[in-house]
Amino acid sequence: MSWMAVIGLLAAASLGAGDNAEGLKIYAERCAVCHGRAMEGAEEGPPLTGPSFDATWRGKRAALRERIRRSMPQDQPGSLTGRQAIALAALLLGRSSSGH
Numbered sequence: 452m453s454w455m456a457v458i459g460l461l462a463a464a465s466l467g468a469g470d471n472a473e474g475l476k477i478y479a480e481r482c483a484v485c486h487g488r489a490m491e492g493a494e495e496g497p498p499l500t501g502p503s504f505d506a507t508w509r510g511k512r513a514a515l516r517e518r519i520r521r522s523m524p525q526d527q528p529g530s531l532t533g534r535q536a537i538a539l540a541a542l543l544l545g546r547s548s549s550g551h
């Protein structure tokens with residue numbers, strides 16, 4: 452395992468993403484370009500963390516998974532497997548709940 456991967460995993464653990472290495476990997480490869488490396492949002496996509504995201508999606512993991520699977524990545528919707536969408540939904544909800 453490279454040092455970058457180790458640092459990434461440590462960061463994930465401290466953010467409350469637990470052992471969701473799969474979600475983190477897919478996020479970095481397929482989502483970060485539009486939503487920002489730390490889910491903070493970017494020119495091409497809204498933030499996937501913070502109060503507004505929380506208000507929409509907290510406690511709605513199944514709905515979030517479906518939303519992701521059907522519509523994201525926006526430039527290639529429908530290209531994720533169900534398993535990948537589950538990992539991403541868990542990642543986003545775990546992340547925005549960190550500290551709570």
Ligand code: HEC
Nearest residue numbers: 478481482484485495496497504507519523524525526539
């Ligand atoms: C090409 C740019 C792009 C990529 C890549 C992309 N998104 Fe998005 N995403 C958007 C845009 C633009 C929106 C807002 C418009 C919309 O909902 O379609 C959005 C909206 C969302 C929303 C709804 C946010 C809310 O506040 O309700 C979620 C969840 C989401 N994206 C997750 C993802 C995930 C997970 C990935 C990686 C698999 C991803 N996106 C990849 C551009 C992108």
